[in-house]
Amino acid sequence: MKWRVGPYHSLCLEPMRMEFDLQGTEIQEAKIEVGFLHKALEQAMTKQPWSATLVYAGHLDPESSFFGEWVTCIALEKLLRLSLPPRAHWIRAIVAELSRLSLSLHFFSYIAKALPFETLLHYTLREREMILDLFELLTGSRHAQHFLRVGGVASDTTAGFLDRILILCKEMTHRLTEYRDILLENPLIQQRMQQQGQLRKEWIEAHGITGINALASGAPALPPQVTTDHPFLQGRQAMPCYPRNGPQSGDIYSRVCLHMEALQGSLSLLEQWCEQIPPGEFLQPHAFPKTFPEGIGQGCLEGPRGLLCCDITSAEKGTHPEKVSFSTPTERLLPVLPLLLKGQLLQDIPLLLASLHLSIAEVDR
Amino acid sequence: MSLLSFLLLACVSLSYGLFVCFYSRKVVAMLQARVGPQTLLKQLQPLADVLKLSQKKGPFWGRPLDLFCFCVESYATYMTLAIVPLGSLLLLHETETACLLPFLACLIVGLSHLLLGLHQSRFACRIGAIQQSAQLLLGFFPGLMSLLTAVVAVGGYEWAHFSQKQGFFPWTWVLFSGPFYPIAGFIFIASGLMLLSLFPFDAPWKSPELASGILGEFSGKRLLLFWISHFYFFFLWSLMSVVLFLGAWTLPEVVQLFFKNSPHLLTALELVWILTKTFFLMMSLLCLAQAQPVIQTSQMIRFAWVFLCPLSLLALIGSLLLKG
Numbered sequence: 001m002k003w004r005v006g007p008y009h010s011l012c013l014e015p016m017r018m019e020f021d022l023q024g025t026e027i028q029e030a031k032i033e034v035g036f037l038h039k040a041l042e043q044a045m046t047k048q049p050w051s052a053t054l055v056y057a058g059h060l061d062p063e064s065s066f067f068g069e070w071v072t073c074i075a076l077e078k079l080l081r082l083s084l085p086p087r088a089h090w091i092r093a094i095v096a097e098l099s100r101l102s103l104s105l106h107f108f109s110y111i112a113k114a115l116p117f118e119t120l121l122h123y124t125l126r127e128r129e130m131i132l133d134l135f136e137l138l139t140g141s142r143h144a145q146h147f148l149r150v151g152g153v154a155s156d157t158t159a160g161f162l163d164r165i166l167i168l169c170k171e172m173t174h175r176l177t178e179y180r181d182i183l184l185e186n187p188l189i190q191q192r193m194q195q196q197g198q199l200r201k202e203w204i205e206a207h208g209i210t211g212i213n214a215l216a217s218g219a220p221a222l223p224p225q226v227t228t229d230h231p232f233l234q235g236r237q238a239m240p241c242y243p244r245n246g247p248q249s250g251d252i253y254s255r256v257c258l259h260m261e262a263l264q265g266s267l268s269l270l271e272q273w274c275e276q277i278p279p280g281e282f283l284q285p286h287a288f289p290k291t292f293p294e295g296i297g298q299g300c301l302e303g304p305r306g307l308l309c310c311d312i313t314s315a316e317k318g319t320h321p322e323k324v325s326f327s328t329p330t331e332r333l334l335p336v337l338p339l340l341l342k343g344q345l346l347q348d349i350p351l352l353l354a355s356l357h358l359s360i361a362e363v364d365r
Numbered sequence: 366m367s368l369l370s371f372l373l374l375a376c377v378s379l380s381y382g383l384f385v386c387f388y389s390r391k392v393v394a395m396l397q398a399r400v401g402p403q404t405l406l407k408q409l410q411p412l413a414d415v416l417k418l419s420q421k422k423g424p425f426w427g428r429p430l431d432l433f434c435f436c437v438e439s440y441a442t443y444m445t446l447a448i449v450p451l452g453s454l455l456l457l458h459e460t461e462t463a464c465l466l467p468f469l470a471c472l473i474v475g476l477s478h479l480l481l482g483l484h485q486s487r488f489a490c491r492i493g494a495i496q497q498s499a500q501l502l503l504g505f506f507p508g509l510m511s512l513l514t515a516v517v518a519v520g521g522y523e524w525a526h527f528s529q530k531q532g533f534f535p536w537t538w539v540l541f542s543g544p545f546y547p548i549a550g551f552i553f554i555a556s557g558l559m560l561l562s563l564f565p566f567d568a569p570w571k572s573p574e575l576a577s578g579i580l581g582e583f584s585g586k587r588l589l590l591f592w593i594s595h596f597y598f599f600f601l602w603s604l605m606s607v608v609l610f611l612g613a614w615t616l617p618e619v620v621q622l623f624f625k626n627s628p629h630l631l632t633a634l635e636l637v638w639i640l641t642k643t644f645f646l647m648m649s650l651l652c653l654a655q656a657q658p659v660i661q662t663s664q665m666i667r668f669a670w671v672f673l674c675p676l677s678l679l680a681l682i683g684s685l686l687l688k689g
Contacts, residue, residue: 116658117657119656122397186657186658192661347568347574
């Protein structure tokens with residue numbers, strides 16, 4: 001029998017329609033339909049002046065708006081051939097890592113909701129509130145901070161910001177032990193996660209899946225040619241705390257374990273960077289030009305879900321972008337979803353979808 | 366029982382219900398690092414929720430089948446009020462099969478939910494109803510076996526037998542009077558939670574793919590009555606566990622002798638004692654449940670068939686052999 005679910009259902013974390021061909025409660029075939037959050041973002045960016053580009057970019061993925069802005073900033077800075085002051089780089093990296101932390105905790109709250117495990121849900125959201133407080137301290141806003149500017153950041157770190165990050169890191173390290181005990185060490189949860197929802201390596205290679213989903217199946221998190229072209233990405237992957245220690249069977253348990261490692265890694269990185277941040281300017285002093293030179297600016301970074309890229313084309317003395325194109329990690333994962341769902345039981349679907357850490361907003365844009 | 370006693374008992378029950386409901390939500394909130402219900406008169410928060418739900422507009426029942434199921438469920442649930450064991454003089458009706466009546470009530474309510482669920486248009490509702498019925502049957506057999514084990518321990522089915530054969534102190538309770546009785550006690554409580562779809566066995570209403578299952582069809586007054594009966598069954602099963610395994614309402618002999626000439630005062634003390642023990646059992650179960658995720662139906666089936674059923678049989682046969 002056929003069962004249609006969505007676009008709003010507790011089974012789906014985001015608006016998407018799924019049609020299952022069921023034999024009892026086992027899925028024989030699945031069809032996915034997305035597009036309910038389409039905002040014509042890329043088209044809208046080409047109709048607005050350059051100054052509006054970053055504002056729109058923040059809406060690419062509402063859960064991690066910082067990365068949408070950052071990848072667009074990188075593309076625009078390449079077009080203008082702008083170099084950043086060192087402190088701006090460090091502030092961006094620190095805020096990015098905080099965003100990554102916040103999204104990791106949100107991932108665990110999705111896992112808790114899928115299980116369902118209310119206690120863990122409240123614990124993760126409690127920790128996430130601390131990070132949102134830090135965003136509010138720095139930028140005045142808890143979500144959609146709009147903190148980046150072309151050439152740097154909107155403002156310097158506020159008094160006490162870096163000290164509070166160090167306090168957060170100490171508190172979170174202690175909490176991670178709790179999360180491991182109640183989530184990863186629980187035999188009931190292990191039974192539900194192990195050998196379920198296995199993402200095969202051939203699917204990853206065929207569709208170019210990146211990020212923790214790829215790492216959990218034993219594939220590299222980013223394509224090799226990308227890391228060599230981008231020293232920043234190479235530098236982050238070379239850090240000893242980069243998540244690489246964990247099961248690599250490609251099942252739900254591997255993905256959740258690696259997210260836990262990524263959380264730990266982000267905390268270690270933050271502690272190091274807060275102590276090493278150099279003094280100096282936070283923004284390249286320049287007037288934001290009304291027209292951009294001709295060319296293509298390409299931005300690439302390792303987002304919390306995988307490789308995130310942005311290409312912006314500008315005409316000679318263009319007052320607005322000629323063409324904007326984003327390449328997001330979830331849109332590479334979506335074609336694999338029907339293959340993953342085939343053969344699964346209905347009761348395992350929420351956990352499987354939560355473990356993939358999808359963002360339908362960045363697919364629909 | 367006189368009308369005055371009945372009214373007094375009703376007031377005590379209502380106050381106890383509000384108290385337990387409020388503190389259970391507070392305990393759960395504390396474990397989840399939340400504040401919990403906060404109002405001016407905090408203990409009246411459950412009453413505020415009752416008033417809120419009862420004011421919602423909408424049909425009480427949509428079809429004749431809904432009305433039939435509602436009547437059957439209500440009758441089955443509240444007929445057990447006749448045999449609720451609250452004290453030596455607070456039994457409306459004492460029979461040989463009093464302890465089996467809640468099992469019958471749970472079966473009737475479960476089958477009524479199955480009937481209601483299968484006639485809904487939503488696929489998730491039908492699946493939820495089937496899962497709930499499967500759980501009911503899974504918990505029924507081990508629950509019954511462990512009840513029979515307790516009957517073997519005291520030598521009778523009547524509530525008074527359980528009270529007379531147990532003492533005030535824990536080492537005189539059925540739970541600690543033999544090697545098989547702790548197993549039977551644990552199985553009785555676990556199978557009750559499964560049978561009634563209580564936490565952490567409430568997958569039929571909590572699983573995301575079922576979107577509240579059969580509860581999705583209830584709203585307003587109907588939902589309110591469902592939750593009241595759900596809470597009542599949780600209380601009843603905990604009360605039965607206390608009577609069967611945890612000493613019932615028995616007070617120390619010194620107290621019984623002191624109040625020998627004041628049977629009403631003695632009854633009141635027995636009521637306070639048994640309600641206190643039931644309260645602590647309910648809070649303990651809530652605390653244990655919060656440390657676990659909701660258990661999937663497939664895991665429950667495995668748990669029931671591999672552990673509960675064989676162990677319950679082992680406990681019954683072992684206690685019979687020991688008793689000779």
